[in-house]
Amino acid sequence: MDFLADCRARQAFDLLANTWNPVVLHALRHGPRRPAELRRVIGGIRPKVLTETVRRLEGAGLVVRAVSPDRVEYGLTDLGRSLLGPIDALGRWAHERGDEVTLDG
Numbered sequence: 128m129d130f131l132a133d134c135r136a137r138q139a140f141d142l143l144a145n146t147w148n149p150v151v152l153h154a155l156r157h158g159p160r161r162p163a164e165l166r167r168v169i170g171g172i173r174p175k176v177l178t179e180t181v182r183r184l185e186g187a188g189l190v191v192r193a194v195s196p197d198r199v200e201y202g203l204t205d206l207g208r209s210l211l212g213p214i215d216a217l218g219r220w221a222h223e224r225g226d227e228v229t230l231d232g
């Protein structure tokens with residue numbers, strides 16, 4: 128399989144390569160959350176970074192933003208939910224094999 132710049136596999140890898148994308152998707156797995164709740168659940172994410180991340184995920188069709196007069200909530204679309212399995216699999220792999228990975232080159 129060739130990984131051309133615009134191939135679907137490269138697009139998927141790019142999506143998961145962003146540190147916060149899979150974290151935010153995972154944090155939304157149990158239902159919609161308000162931004163402050165997302166920051167609390169995730170820990171360590173700045174408000175600006177969270178906003179950029181949910182906008183990027185919304186643009187990709189993975190997250191939906193629901194606005195009412197007194198609140199904003201973010202939730203997963205069906206497409207976003209379909210990515211939870213691969214994210215879980217990668218998380219299991221990292222938990223089981225992460226100590227073996229050497230990033231020093």
